[in-house]
Amino acid sequence: SSSAHQIPKHFKSLIYSTHEVEDCTKVLSVKNYTPKQDLSQSIVLKTLAFPINPSDINQLQGVYPSRPEKTYDYSTDEPAAIAGNEGVFEVVSLPSGSSKGDLKLGDRVIPLQANQGTWSNYRVFSSSSDLIKVNDLDLFSAATVSVNGCTGFQLVSDYIDWNSNGNEWIIQNAGTSSVSKIVTQVAKAKGIKTLSVIRDRDNFDEVAKVLEDKYGATKVISESQNNDKTFAKEVLSKILGENARVRLALNSVGGKSSASIARKLENNALMLTYGGMSKQPVTLPTSLHIFKGLTSKGYWVTEKNKKNPQSKIDTISDFIKMYNYGHIISPRDEIETLTWNTNTTTDEQLLELVKKGITGKGKKKMVVLEW
Amino acid sequence: SSSAHQIPKHFKSLIYSTHEVEDCTKVLSVKNYTPKQDLSQSIVLKTLAFPINPSDINQLQGVYPSRPEKTYDYSTDEPAAIAGNEGVFEVVSLPSGSSKGDLKLGDRVIPLQANQGTWSNYRVFSSSSDLIKVNDLDLFSAATVSVNGCTGFQLVSDYIDWNSNGNEWIIQNAGTSSVSKIVTQVAKAKGIKTLSVIRDRDNFDEVAKVLEDKYGATKVISESQNNDKTFAKEVLSKILGENARVRLALNSVGGKSSASIARKLENNALMLTYGGMSKQPVTLPTSLHIFKGLTSKGYWVTEKNKKNPQSKIDTISDFIKMYNYGHIISPRDEIETLTWNTNTTTDEQLLELVKKGITGKGKKKMVVLEW
Numbered sequence: 001s002s003s004a005h006q007i008p009k010h011f012k013s014l015i016y017s018t019h020e021v022e023d024c025t026k027v028l029s030v031k032n033y034t035p036k037q038d039l040s041q042s043i044v045l046k047t048l049a050f051p052i053n054p055s056d057i058n059q060l061q062g063v064y065p066s067r068p069e070k071t072y073d074y075s076t077d078e079p080a081a082i083a084g085n086e087g088v089f090e091v092v093s094l095p096s097g098s099s100k101g102d103l104k105l106g107d108r109v110i111p112l113q114a115n116q117g118t119w120s121n122y123r124v125f126s127s128s129s130d131l132i133k134v135n136d137l138d139l140f141s142a143a144t145v146s147v148n149g150c151t152g153f154q155l156v157s158d159y160i161d162w163n164s165n166g167n168e169w170i171i172q173n174a175g176t177s178s179v180s181k182i183v184t185q186v187a188k189a190k191g192i193k194t195l196s197v198i199r200d201r202d203n204f205d206e207v208a209k210v211l212e213d214k215y216g217a218t219k220v221i222s223e224s225q226n227n228d229k230t231f232a233k234e235v236l237s238k239i240l241g242e243n244a245r246v247r248l249a250l251n252s253v254g255g256k257s258s259a260s261i262a263r264k265l266e267n268n269a270l271m272l273t274y275g276g277m278s279k280q281p282v283t284l285p286t287s288l289h290i291f292k293g294l295t296s297k298g299y300w301v302t303e304k305n306k307k308n309p310q311s312k313i314d315t316i317s318d319f320i321k322m323y324n325y326g327h328i329i330s331p332r333d334e335i336e337t338l339t340w341n342t343n344t345t346t347d348e349q350l351l352e353l354v355k356k357g358i359t360g361k362g363k364k365k366m367v368v369l370e371w
Numbered sequence: 372s373s374s375a376h377q378i379p380k381h382f383k384s385l386i387y388s389t390h391e392v393e394d395c396t397k398v399l400s401v402k403n404y405t406p407k408q409d410l411s412q413s414i415v416l417k418t419l420a421f422p423i424n425p426s427d428i429n430q431l432q433g434v435y436p437s438r439p440e441k442t443y444d445y446s447t448d449e450p451a452a453i454a455g456n457e458g459v460f461e462v463v464s465l466p467s468g469s470s471k472g473d474l475k476l477g478d479r480v481i482p483l484q485a486n487q488g489t490w491s492n493y494r495v496f497s498s499s500s501d502l503i504k505v506n507d508l509d510l511f512s513a514a515t516v517s518v519n520g521c522t523g524f525q526l527v528s529d530y531i532d533w534n535s536n537g538n539e540w541i542i543q544n545a546g547t548s549s550v551s552k553i554v555t556q557v558a559k560a561k562g563i564k565t566l567s568v569i570r571d572r573d574n575f576d577e578v579a580k581v582l583e584d585k586y587g588a589t590k591v592i593s594e595s596q597n598n599d600k601t602f603a604k605e606v607l608s609k610i611l612g613e614n615a616r617v618r619l620a621l622n623s624v625g626g627k628s629s630a631s632i633a634r635k636l637e638n639n640a641l642m643l644t645y646g647g648m649s650k651q652p653v654t655l656p657t658s659l660h661i662f663k664g665l666t667s668k669g670y671w672v673t674e675k676n677k678k679n680p681q682s683k684i685d686t687i688s689d690f691i692k693m694y695n696y697g698h699i700i701s702p703r704d705e706i707e708t709l710t711w712n713t714n715t716t717t718d719e720q721l722l723e724l725v726k727k728g729i730t731g732k733g734k735k736k737m738v739v740l741e742w
Contacts, residue, residue: 065662254657276657283654286625286647289669291436296667298660 005092005105007044011035012347013120014354017070017078019062025355027060028083030347033075035124041095043103043125049143050087050118051335051366052357055302059083060358066302068115082117083354085302086110088134088142089123101128108135110146110316112309114302119354121342121369132313136320140332143366144178148331150315151301152182155272156190157318158311160248164191167243169218171264172250173197173226173257174277176207178334178364181215183250188216189327195219195239195246197226197261214329226260236264248272255280259288268293274300336363341370376463376476378415382406383718384491385725388441388449390433396726398431399454401718404446406495412466414474414496420514421458421489422706422737423728426673430454431729437673439486453488454725456673457481459505459513460494472499479506481517481687483680485673490725492713492740503684507691511703514737515549519702521686522672523553526643527561528689529682531619535562538614540589542635543621544568544597544628545648547578549705549735552586554621559587560698566590566610566617568597568632585700597631607635619643626651639664645671707734712741 011034016027058064060083070079091107094100103109109131116130117123125131134142141149162168170187172180175196184194196217198207208220219239225231240246249261252275262271262284271294273282288294305312322328338353339345345353357365382405387398429435431454441450462478465471474480480502487501488494496502505513512520533539541558543551546567555565567588569578579591590610596602611617617636622629623646633642633655642665644653659665676683693699709724710716716724728736 065658259652273657273660275661281630281654281656282660283652284667285652286644286669287436289644289653289667290646290671291669291674293669293671293674296655296660298657298662298664300661300664303662303664 005046007039007093007122009034011120011122012350013074013082013117014084014351015074015076015080015082016060017076017080019060021061021063024057024060025358028351028354030351031074031076031080032347033073035122036073037124037126039093039124041097042093043091043095043100043128043131044093045089045109045123045125046092046371047118047121047123047369048088048090048108049139049366049368050084051143051147051364052354053086053147055147056084056086057358059085066114066306068117082120084118084120085114085116086143086146087118088139099127103128103131103133107133108137108142110134110142112312113306114146119367132316134316134320136324138330138332139368140330140335140366141323141328144331144335145316145319146312147301148178149182149319150305150312151274151299152179153186153315153319154301154304154311155179155250155274155299156183156186156192157315159270159272162190162192162247166245167193167241169193169195169240169244169246170248170250171195171197171246171261173223173253173261174275175211175217175220177252178331179252179274180250181211181331181334182328184211184215184217185328186322188218189322189325193218195221195264197221197223197257200224223257227256232264250274251282252277254278254282256283259283259285262288262294262296265292265294269295271296272299274298334364335366336360337366337368339370340367343370376417378410378464378493380405382491382493383721384445384453384488385455385722386445386447386451386453387431388447388451390431392432392434395428395431396729399722399725401722402445402447402451403718404444406493407444408495408497410464410495412468413464414462414466414471414499414502415464416460416480416494416496417463417742418489418492418494418740419459419461419479420510420708420737420739421455422514422518422735423725424457424518426518427455427457428729430456437485437677439488453491455489455491456485456487457514457517458489459510470498474499474502474504478504479508479513481505481513483683484677485517490738503687505687505691507695509701509703510739511701511706511737512694512699515702515706516687516690517683518672519549519553520690521676521683522645522670523550524557524686524690525672525675525682526550526621526645526670527554527557527563528686530641530643533561533563533618537616538564538612540564540566540611540615540617541619541621542566542568542617542632544594544624544632545646546582546588546591548623549702550623550645551621552582552702552705553699555582555586555588556699557693559589560693560696564589566592566635568592568594568628571595594628598627603635621645622653623648625649625653627654630654630656633659633665633667636663636665640666642667643670645669702735705735706737707731708737708739710741711738714741
């Protein structure tokens with residue numbers, strides 16, 4: 001049982017002291033060290049799973065503007081930090097004092113903030129206020145709710161005062177991304193319609209059907225259609241229907257795609273940019289700003305929730321409610337797991353596993369710990 | 372004297388019923404007509420001068436999103452509108468009732484709103500509330516204060532809560548434009564510093580000196596410098612000085628220039644786009660939106676002051692105060708006048724004059740009426 005969990009004298013973490021843009025896996029190493037904290041007076045967590053996010057990789061490269069402080073806490077010669085910003089943990093030991101809050105052994109928790117270091121077998125926190133309970137979420141939702149979950153949820157919820165009885169729409173590009181799938185599910189639950197733009201592909205109809213049937217997108221169109229002025233004039237209004245209001249554009253592509261989704265907004269609307277997969281800058285026809293009153297802003301989950309931690313707590317709480325109602329499904333089908341067996345995986349194997357997670361193509365990678 | 376002014380039975384206006392993008396001068400004609408209003412019950416204005424603005428030309432082309440209603444008021448077979456959105460007038464006749472407000476014969480006035488039609492020898496208004504008195508301004512300032520004056524003044528004044536004791540900056544491109552010169556003068560009067568970007572040119576030093584000495588720009592740099600990362604790293608901070616805050620970017624160029632001025636902003640700052648002289652879209656590196664909290668919006672003087680006419684009245688009032696203090700100088704040196712002698716210029720000559728004003732290159736054109 002959890003209460004009988006044996007906490008080892010040494011913790012094992014993936015750490016880095018330097019950065020390298022070209023091959024960031026070079027800066028990672030597996031380190032075994034004695035935690036500095038008095039574990040009997042701490043909240044001790046064992047790690048269940050952590051995803052490998054683009055922002056984690058950008059941190060290793062040294063190109064991400066949010067970063068952890070490097071310390072000597074891990075018995076290194078140079079100051080080091082534990083990699084990773086997101087993960088789900090289980091409470092395995094609690095202090096006797098009030099700092100444990102309402103945490104119980106066996107609770108599933110996620111860190112409130114980024115930059116805590118999650119690529120580790122154990123982590124220690126001093127106060128329950130630095131953690132959020134996510135017992136109701138499955139492993140995959142819990143391990144991704146801080147970044148993709150919050151991003152998708154807050155993009156829909158935090159910027160527009162929606163009228164769920166109106167014919168109100170969000171348009172977004174990168175419609176197959178994990179965040180976009182959260183967006184469509186949350187929007188549907190709130191009575192907001194979504195027009196998702198995806199890249200042209202041979203199996204367009206098949207992919208569109210999954211996004212519509214499984215993830216609740218109201219309608220999926222291709223980038224060709226998105227960029228086609230005839231489509232905008234003749235087909236779009238039929239898709240949107242009577243008195244439609246396209247109030248919010250969500251951009252994570254940039255370039256022409258960003259201009260084309262912005263063009264479909266009503267007057268005085270908002271485009272939020274939260275990614276730039278095309279590596280092209282956000283491109284906005286001047287007339288949209290001047291004559292259509294477009295506002296273009298950015299969204300950064302890390303900064304937003306650092307400035308306002310309560311907003312993250314509230315978001316996760318609402319997210320969990322939607323998950324419990326079945327409005328948001330687990331992202332398990334979008335994830336490829338890499339298994340770290342804490343009893344049998346050697347340090348060398350662990351490092352290779354994580355490197356594979358960083359460099360591998362295709363589905364999002366998540367390291368799942370077997371205990 | 373003004374009170375003895377003879378109002379003719381026929382007015383003369385430059386009107387249009389159709390639009391043409393290629394050569395918009397074709398749609399203009401000079402029309403003599405009997406005004407429909409009872410002039411004894413109206414505010415009658417004689418025109419002193421009107422500028423030929425890009426937006427006036429865009430209206431003739433049919434590509435401007437704000438446009439006057441076309442009517443049969445001018446004895447035409449097809450509905451027609453009088454061209455022009457801006458101009459300065461003299462009150463030559465007043466009604467006896469309260470609709471004249473505090474207007475006096477001889478007052479210099481401008482229309483409160485756009486789309487009134489200003490390319491005319493006389494105009495009639497029913498209420499003083501549709502006019503703003505500008506007696507203190509010279510002809511050139513008065514004739515341009517509605518568009519360039521308001522634009523420059525409001526860009527500086529209406530978006531940022533400036534600390535005039537701080538080292539606070541505006542960066543703007545198109546630094547030689549008429550609006551940019553208003554911006555630098557208003558900013559200087561308010562204790563805000565300006566970094567004006569101008570195109571590279573052989574006589575850069577000479578032009579920069581005029582902008583700095585005559586128009587109050589704090590510092591002028593070239594587009595090459597604006598786009599140069601080494602300049603941004605090594606020279607810019609010396610120009611800006613200690614604890615500088617670059618809080619507002621004003622873009623009327625677009626493309627690379629817009630990206631480069633946006634890059635120089637502090638975090639969570641604002642870029643306002645009010646023009647697009649390069650014909651390139653507004654281009655914003657994704658990271659500025661996501662990681663630096665940049666907000667990009669548009670500014671449109673017509674729409675802003677239509678929505679909130681009091682804001683225009685207040686702006687003009689403040690503008691006049693600055694003009695009276697000598698903080699804002701007349702734009703007369705930037706303007707080429709075209710003379711319409713109301714006694715001797717024939718209709719054919721008038722049409723040619725205005726066509727020349729539309730197609731002519733170089734300085735801004737203003738038609739000045741001789742009475």
